[in-house]
Amino acid sequence: MKSLLMAMTASAVVLGTAGGAAAENWYPYSVEVWDPPFNMESPRSSADYVPLEKASKAWEICISFPHMKDAYWLAVDYGATEEAKRLGVKANVVEAGGYTELNTQISQIEDCVSAGADAVIIGAISYDGLNNVVTELAEKDIPVIDVINGISSDKIAAKSLVSFGEMGAKAGAFLAELHPEGGDAARVAWFPGPAGAGWVEAGNTGFQKAIEGSAVELVDTKYGDTGKEAQAKLVEDTLEAYPDLDYIVGTAVTAEAAVPILRARGLTDQVKIVSYYYTPGVDQGISRGQILAAPTDSTVVQGRIAVDQAVRILEGKDYQKHVGPALYVVTQENHGDFDSASTLAPGGFRPVFSVE
Structure with missing residues (x-):
């Protein structure tokens, strides 16, 4: 576990300390770890997140988002697909079209799995509405990583999100x-x-x-x-x-x-x-x-961590079950110190739906 996370003091979590998340070497990155996992009220510890250098094979990962109508989810897409490229795995990204489209998200995930996905990353439309499909995937030994939004199921394998x-x-x-x-x-x-x-x-x-x-x-x-x-x-x-x-x-x-x-x-x-x-x-x-x-909430980094978690789980390697970037407030006064690469996709970035 020490190879994954190295202890750090909370005082080191400051604006601009994390490396540029758009770079090939975006890590180590300042995060918080919940223990016990999957309970947002659990105690947290500060750490540095260090992902794998490469995957052992080209795993197929399904990534499901509520939509990509705004730049927030574009940033998650950027982080997840860039990390898939860096690790050398395949990614199939689907988006449901909006928060009213729960049934669409469920059917897209089912189609994705039918097409051969080894793991599924879900930015959930509904906190409770995806629990049945998560259970179905768990019964098939397909790990589910809960990214950004939160899922109430206890059958998920990992969370990459903040409070x-x-x-x-x-x-x-x-x-x-x-x-x-x-x-x-x-x-x-x-x-x-x-x-x-x-x-x-x-x-x-x-x-x-x-x-x-x-x-x-x-x-x-x-x-x-x-x-x-x-x-x-x-x-x-x-x-x-x-x-x-x-x-x-x-x-x-x-x-x-x-x-x-x-x-x-x-x-x-x-x-x-x-x-x-x-x-x-x-x-x-x-x-x-x-x-x-x-x-x-370092949106790009959350997407990257979710992909790394999926690969670690598939390869039977140590992984943190519940982790998210450390939070801070950007104001007009400290804006000049903000490392935007942790949170924003590059200017002109267009959605990526497939990584081969």
Whole structure:
């Protein structure tokens, strides 16, 4: 196990310390390890993640995403497919088209396995809705790696993800620090994402707990698909309902959609924006002073680790069952120190659906 993870102190987890995740040698990378695994409340330890140098054979890995409608999932696709290339394994990537398409995701996974997949990596549409298919795969000795979103099944083989509860909490804590108890109320509309998704429910819980006891007043919570049109409509409706709003906080798509809407309404100085995860649009918004802050979960690295976990399991090698990159908040003040290669696909990257 020492060859996989080397102990490190938490104080070493700082902006810019991890090597460029786009590079061939993206590792070692600062992570947290949950033990016991598969319980987000378990104690965590800090470590450096070191993947295999090469796979022993060209394993076939099926990778299933909810969609690739935004840059967040493009970054996961980039990380996973680049790691498949680096390790020398095959990858077949499928995307269901959105968070309403659970049945499509299930059928795509079944088709992928029928085509010969040795392992399956799933970015789940639903926290509970994939449990039956995960059980079916486990009975066939096909390991399932839960990436990014979270699956409740105890039949999964590994998790490559962070606590979205903590992501939401970091966004909430950022606001609570700006508006502590006893200060003037800050009226906030919260857009956590599509109802029912595991990451959304966790993010919502984390955010709401983090603002308890502060001067942050949550005036509305609006769930919705993470398509740009869906989020833009939610933002427009909210601004109509709450003309004295102070903050829009939510998904990266919400944040990106809100920038031009606020500009068009002349509300840029009145209503501030915070995202609870990171995309190129959020990165640009922070650098331009249009978005205040966003925590990063090193999306590219999560995709890379999931592929490495799959290969380790298939080859019977030591692996960490539950691991995710260490989280930190990128703000306008520290943006210059942020290593974007850990989180964002390169400019101009187009989805990769097959690695041969």
